[in-house]
Amino acid sequence: MFSLLSVSLSLTSCNDSLNEANTGGTISHLLSEKIVNTSEFASNSTLLVKFSSTPSDDIELQLKEEGVVGVEKLFPPMSGKEEKEAQFGLNRWYVLSLASGRDVDDVAAKVASISSVEAVEFDEEYVNAKSEFCFPVEKDESDMSPVTRAMVYPYNDPLLYLQWGYINLGDVSYADDCYKGGDINIKDVWSNLITGDPEIIVAVIDEGVKYNHPDLAPNMWVNEKERLGEPGVDDDGNGYVDDVFGYNFMSEGEITWGREEDSGHGTHCAGTIAAVNNNNLGVCGVAGGSGKNDGCRIMSCQIFDNNTGGTSTVVSRAIKYAADMGASIISCSFGYKGGTYKSDLSYRKGNRGSNQVEYDALAYFEATKNNSVVDGGIPIFASGNDADPYATYPGALHNIISVSAFGPDYLPAYYSNYGPGCNIVAPGGEYYHKAQKNYPVEALILSTYPSELGESWTTRNRDYAYMQGTSMACPHVSGIAALGLAYAKKLGKTFSTSKFKELLLSSANDFDSRLMGTKELYQRTLNLGNYRKQMGTGSIDAYIFMMQIEGIPCLIAETGRNQWMDVSQYFGTSSVNLTYLGETTPDGKGVYCEISEADRQSLGLQEEPYMMYGKLYIHPTKLGSGKVKIRAIAGGSIIGGDDAIGGMEMTQEVAIVSRSFKSKNGGWL
Amino acid sequence: MKWNFFIERASLWRGMLCLTLALCLMTSCHEKEEEEVLDITGSWTLVDLYEVGTRAVSIGSYEIDVTLVLTAGTTLTEGTFDLSQTVGEGRARNFSGTWTLAETTLSGNYSDGTSWGSSYEVLLSDDKSQLTLTSKGEVYVYKKQ
Numbered sequence: 001m002f003s004l005l006s007v008s009l010s011l012t013s014c015n016d017s018l019n020e021a022n023t024g025g026t027i028s029h030l031l032s033e034k035i036v037n038t039s040e041f042a043s044n045s046t047l048l049v050k051f052s053s054t055p056s057d058d059i060e061l062q063l064k065e066e067g068v069v070g071v072e073k074l075f076p077p078m079s080g081k082e083e084k085e086a087q088f089g090l091n092r093w094y095v096l097s098l099a100s101g102r103d104v105d106d107v108a109a110k111v112a113s114i115s116s117v118e119a120v121e122f123d124e125e126y127v128n129a130k131s132e133f134c135f136p137v138e139k140d141e142s143d144m145s146p147v148t149r150a151m152v153y154p155y156n157d158p159l160l161y162l163q164w165g166y167i168n169l170g171d172v173s174y175a176d177d178c179y180k181g182g183d184i185n186i187k188d189v190w191s192n193l194i195t196g197d198p199e200i201i202v203a204v205i206d207e208g209v210k211y212n213h214p215d216l217a218p219n220m221w222v223n224e225k226e227r228l229g230e231p232g233v234d235d236d237g238n239g240y241v242d243d244v245f246g247y248n249f250m251s252e253g254e255i256t257w258g259r260e261e262d263s264g265h266g267t268h269c270a271g272t273i274a275a276v277n278n279n280n281l282g283v284c285g286v287a288g289g290s291g292k293n294d295g296c297r298i299m300s301c302q303i304f305d306n307n308t309g310g311t312s313t314v315v316s317r318a319i320k321y322a323a324d325m326g327a328s329i330i331s332c333s334f335g336y337k338g339g340t341y342k343s344d345l346s347y348r349k350g351n352r353g354s355n356q357v358e359y360d361a362l363a364y365f366e367a368t369k370n371n372s373v374v375d376g377g378i379p380i381f382a383s384g385n386d387a388d389p390y391a392t393y394p395g396a397l398h399n400i401i402s403v404s405a406f407g408p409d410y411l412p413a414y415y416s417n418y419g420p421g422c423n424i425v426a427p428g429g430e431y432y433h434k435a436q437k438n439y440p441v442e443a444l445i446l447s448t449y450p451s452e453l454g455e456s457w458t459t460r461n462r463d464y465a466y467m468q469g470t471s472m473a474c475p476h477v478s479g480i481a482a483l484g485l486a487y488a489k490k491l492g493k494t495f496s497t498s499k500f501k502e503l504l505l506s507s508a509n510d511f512d513s514r515l516m517g518t519k520e521l522y523q524r525t526l527n528l529g530n531y532r533k534q535m536g537t538g539s540i541d542a543y544i545f546m547m548q549i550e551g552i553p554c555l556i557a558e559t560g561r562n563q564w565m566d567v568s569q570y571f572g573t574s575s576v577n578l579t580y581l582g583e584t585t586p587d588g589k590g591v592y593c594e595i596s597e598a599d600r601q602s603l604g605l606q607e608e609p610y611m612m613y614g615k616l617y618i619h620p621t622k623l624g625s626g627k628v629k630i631r632a633i634a635g636g637s638i639i640g641g642d643d644a645i646g647g648m649e650m651t652q653e654v655a656i657v658s659r660s661f662k663s664k665n666g667g668w669l
Numbered sequence: 670m671k672w673n674f675f676i677e678r679a680s681l682w683r684g685m686l687c688l689t690l691a692l693c694l695m696t697s698c699h700e701k702e703e704e705e706v707l708d709i710t711g712s713w714t715l716v717d718l719y720e721v722g723t724r725a726v727s728i729g730s731y732e733i734d735v736t737l738v739l740t741a742g743t744t745l746t747e748g749t750f751d752l753s754q755t756v757g758e759g760r761a762r763n764f765s766g767t768w769t770l771a772e773t774t775l776s777g778n779y780s781d782g783t784s785w786g787s788s789y790e791v792l793l794s795d796d797k798s799q800l801t802l803t804s805k806g807e808v809y810v811y812k813k814q
Contacts, residue, residue, distance in 0.1 A: 491759060550759030554733075623719070623807055655757050657733070660805040663786035667764045667779055668715075668735050668754045 034112040035120045036356050042122030043311055044104045047096040048074060048357055049111055050089065050119040059114060063096065066110050070097030074313060074357065076239020078324050088364040090320060092118070093357055095313055119356050125309040132385070132415070133431045134263065134449075135441040135466040136459040137162070154191045155278040155291070159464060162446045163283055164408050165272075165427030165476060174442040175408040175430075182410025184426060184476055185509075186286060186542045189483065193546050195277060196287045196295035197486035200371060202273050202329045202478055203246070203322035205315070207266035208255040209300035210450040211245040213463065215282040216267070219274045219289065220245050221297040223325065238324065246300030247321060249314040255300050258452030261307030268467050269333050270298045271448030272475035273482065282464055283447055286479025286542070287486065296482040299327050303334070316361040323368035323377055328485055330365060331478035333382045333471030335392040345642035347393040362394065366497065373488040376497040380478045382470035384417040389534065390645050391421030391635070398640025398648055401481075401501060404535055405429070405473040406511070408443050411519050412531045416470055420636035420645045423505055423536040426476040429468035432522040439522070445472040480504070480542045488549050502650040505634040507545035508538030508572035536635045536647070538574030554655040556662040557620050559604075564615040570652040571632060576614030579638075581631040581649065585610050590617070599626025603658050620658035627653045706745050707793050709770065713737045713800050713811035734761070737811065739768060746770045750777060775802065 047068075055063075060071055074093035075085065085091040098107055104122065112120045142149055142161040153160050153167065164171070167187050170180030189195075201221050211220045226244045229235025233242075240247045248255045257267055270285075277284045278291030289295025301318035303310030310318070322330050347359075365377040381395025383402040395402030398421075405416040405428020412418060413430040429444035444466035454462035481504055488495065495503070512532050519526040547569075555565050568575050582591040590612035595605070604621035609628050611617070616628065633639055635647030663669065715735035734755040742748040752764040768777035776788035789802035789809075800811040 493759070547758075551757055553762075554757035556756075657756065659786075660807055661786040663779070663783055665764070665779055665781055665783040666762070667752060667783070667785070668756065669737070669750075669752060669764075669777065669785040669787075 034117060035108055035122075037122050037124060039104050039108070039122040042104070042124040045098050045100070046123045046311075046313070047098065047104065047108055047111065048121040048123055048312060049094050049096055049117055050356065051092045051094065052116045052118050053092070055094065055116065059116065062114070063111065066107055067099040067102035068096045068107065068111075069099045070095075072097075075317060075320050078238050081324055084364070084367070088360050088367070090360055090364055093316075093360070095123075121312060121356055123311045123313055125311050133444065133466070133468055135444065136454055136457040137441075137446060137461055137464045137466065138459050139442075140461075154187060155284055156280045157275075157277060157282055157284045158280070159283045159446060162442055164442070165429075165445055165472075166284060166286070168408065168410075171442075174440055177409045178443075179408065179410035182406065182408060182427075182539075184286070184480060184540055184542050185544070186480075189542045189546055190277070190290070193543075194483055194487040194490060196274065196289040196483065197489060198294065198297055199489070200287070200296040200329075200482045200485045201299050201325075201327045202287070202296055202331055202482050203299040203301045203318075203327035204266055204270045204273065204475075205301045205303055205318050205322065205330050205332050206269055206334065207262055207264070207304045208248060208257040208302040209246070209270040209298060210257045210264075210267045210448070211255060211300060213267060213271075213448050213450070215275045215279070215448050215463065216270055216298065218276050218279075218293060219285070219295040219298055221299040221326070238321075240321065243321075243325075246302065247318075248302040248305060249318045249321070250302060250305035250308060250310055255302050256305055257450045259306040262305075262450070262453060263307075264449045264453050264465060265304075265333065265467070265471060266300065266302065267450050268445075268447045268465065269331060269471060269475040270300070271464075272445065272472065273331060273479040274298050275448050282461075286476060287482040296479075296486060299325065301330075312357050316357045319358070319361040319365050319379075323365040323370070326370045327365075327377065328370045328374070329378045329380060329478050329481050331380055331475050332395070333469070333474045335381060335384055335395055342390070343642060343644050344397055344640055347397065358394065362397075362400070366399075371485055371489065373485050373493065374495050374497045374500045378481055378497060378501065380474055380481060382474040383422045385415040385469050385471070386417060387415055388417045389419035389530075391417050391419070391423075396421030396640065396645050398646055399498075399501075401477065401505065401648075402536075402635065403470060403474045403477045403540075405468075405470045406539065409519070410511075410539070411514060411528065412526065412535065413468070413470075414519075414521055414524060414526055415468070416473075418531050418534040420638070420647065421640060422534065423635040423648055424477060424508055425511055425535045425539045426473035428470055428473035429466070430521075431468055432524065441466045444468045447472070477504075477540055480540055480545060483542060484545050484549055487546050491550065493549060501648070502634075502652065503548040504540075504545055505537050505648065506571045506650055506652065507541050507548050508536070508574055509541050509544075510573040510577075511535050511538040512574060512577045533577050533637075537578065537650075538572050541572070544572065552655075553666070554625075554657045555616075556666070557603075557618055557656050557658045558662060559620050559622055559658045559660050562617070562619045564617055565654075565656075567611075567614070567616050567630065567652075567654060570630070570654055571614075571650070575632075578614065578632040578634075579636070579647075580611045581633065581639075582611075585612070589613075594629040594631075595626060599628075602626050603656065616654065618656065620656070623658060623660065625655070625657045627655050629653050707770065707773070707791060708741075708745050708797070709775070709791060709793060709800055710739045710741045710745065710748065712814040713739065714814055715809060716812045717810040719808045733757075736814070 141158045168183035225236035274288045275285035277288040287296035380401045383404045384392035391402040404422045405413040407413045407430030449465035451462035515528040515532045580591040590610040592610045602624035603626045609618040633647040638646040640646030736753045738751040747769045753761045766779040787804040789804045792801040802809045
């Protein structure tokens with residue numbers, strides 16, 4: 001019996017015939033299932049293939065007969081990572097190089113007919129999400145006296161006063177309606193809590209980062225084995241040669257940033273994350289340290305080069321490299337054009353995006369622990385600049401953070417995507433900020449820039465520039481996430497990755513209360529009502545995030561009376577605008593929360609607690625304590641998934657202490 | 670005259686007796702007053718409150734940690750306080766203000782003008798090591814540090 005079965009399997013294997021494609025409709029359907037995208041925007045010289053097991057010599061021979069001239073593993077094997085690569089199937093992805101003149105669609109169909117082939121992807125090229133605008137910085141130091149400046153700004157970086165995204169004083173020279181406090185609330189975090197940590201590494205998956213930029217160099221991640229090794233040799237054996245500050249996955253070599261068609265996008269994003277602080281030079285970075293070599297580190301994973309877009313191969317390799325080389329966060333200011341996909345499933349299996357391998361690589365990164373705080377990596381994406389009412393993928397994946405943008409007026413930026421899949425908002429700048437055609441560049445985001453690209457500028461300082469976009473909002477959140485990891489590490493705290501993301505998303509300020517009427521821009525008008533409840537949990541607040549990491553105070557309830565508890569400490573000040581999950585109350589207006597029987601007894605509850613209008617209703621009848629579990633959605637009214645684009649579920653356990661009295665200021669006595 | 674003298678002597682004796690009694694009473698009252706003024710100053714740590722766990726008995730993962738430092742003013746019946754509390758959060762929140770002790774009733778105000786959530790009946794253990802504050806049926810037990 002065993003022998004017969006073995007023979008049968010062998011025959012099936014031998015039947016991996018390239019001619020299966022012609023044997024009927026069912027087979028054709030299976031083939032189309034295997035081919036996950038189209039060749040429309042893809043390379044015609046390579047194909048990506050996922051096998052169910054390592055391809056045998058017979059299979060390789062068959063491939064060669066069909067014009068495949070090269071078969072190589074997509075991900076260079078890395079010593080010590082074999083088990084994990086196998087867990088996520090990364091060891092089964094191969095790149096097939098085609099002989100010139102072969103029709104890539106024809107070869108794909110024939111490769112898909114091989115039974116040991118699980119998926120075939122055309123190696124699609126991505127489009128760089130460049131900033132629509134780029135302007136030099138023309139102002140010099142602030143007019144403030146040194147004494148006043150020192151009181152207002154915690155660091156001596158001369159251009160910090162122009163970075164309204166960090167500290168927005170409501171300066172009307174940036175914008176007529178510049179909104180004081182419309183920023184990420186970072187000042188007190190820098191002054192009192194944390195400024196960075198060299199062990200927390202953020203990979204910027206983008207254009208190349210100018211690693212020798214004077215305001216970035218001290219905070220660049222350095223691969224010491226390669227720095228001290230032989231040029232042209234893969235000294236650390238990771239499959240990449242001379243990857244000292246990261247790697248250029250597009251050109252497979254030295255990181256570049258100043259070529260003719262480069263935009264400086266990667267260098268700009270890197271500066272927002274971790275430009276060196278307090279060095280008396282240029283700008284500040286969110287997690288850039290205090291000038292004592294204590295900033296978080298930037299790893300450059302270059303996927304765009306001279307305006308050539310990275311392919312699926314390039315993006316996937318970059319994500320895996322970030323995981324393998326120690327990055328805790330990947331900051332990804334790129335994505336597909338909005339609306340290409342409308343659900344997680346269509347993204348993964350869609351017929352116009354080669355996403356399967358990229359999805360596998362993201363899963364690999366999310367499962368890689370590179371610090372002592374969380375058990376996996378944290379990807380953060382820009383939501384997209386098409387003004388679409390949904391986030392773009394991959395950021396729109398329901399478990400990935402996607403960032404939308406606001407301007408200096410603390411209102412949605414005209415270009416920002418919004419709606420399902422958009423999880424949180426951060427400063428992104430806005431050029432057409434005034435209704436008159438006299439745009440102040442200061443309304444955009446100022447950060448580091450490769451001076452090589454500004455040679456035509458007449459300004460003196462070409463190391464810095466203004467840009468706008470959700471691409472600029474994304475690194476603000478990446479920097480705050482890095483600071484959060486650094487602070488948790490300092491406190492010795494640990495979290496699950498999902499909990500850490502929930503804390504980040506619930507560290508938000510109310511953004512909806514100002515979304516009324518219209519916003520007038522040059523030759524366009526925004527109806528702000530369209531953005532209500534569409535901007536995720538609200539605007540990110542670095543200080544609240546640090547407080548959440550420290551631990552949230554228990555809510556003190558009074559025994560013997562009905563009361564509505566403010567849960568903004570747990571869900572941000574936009575808590576009233578969130579969609580809560582659970583069984584609805586009989587009137588349909590509220591949602592019941594979960595509480596254990598023991599806690600119900602302890603608090604003497606005679607009716608179930610529930611959420612309504614963003615507040616927790618509870619009626620304890622005795623001295624006691626308990627925890628109430630509240631579930632909400634960050635980014636839309638439904639949780640995203642295979643069927644639809646949507647938000648991320650957040651769960652917070654709210655601790656309640658019931659006493660017969662409480663002071664108004666929260667004091668215990 | 671003698672009678673008068675007798676009277677005068679009697680009055681004198683009576684006066685002396687009254688004075689002695691008065692002195693005795695005053696002394697007695699003073700001693701009694703000194704005995705009744707509680708010295709609740711010092712550094713106190715909350716170790717128990719009935720029904721709700723503290724410190725050792727945490728609320729899930731949320732611990733309650735309260736330290737109260739009472740400092741006397743010009744008398745033992747009033748002074749200032751420093752309160753350090755951790756009620757779930759990861760680091761202590763600090764408050765300060767003033768307190769007043771009227772017989773066995775302790776009340777106070779925070780420095781921001783907010784009054785305490787309640788006043789308390791005070792019971793000091795014989796060995797002065799335990800301070801029990803009672804309010805509205807809730808009992809908070811503090812140990813001296």
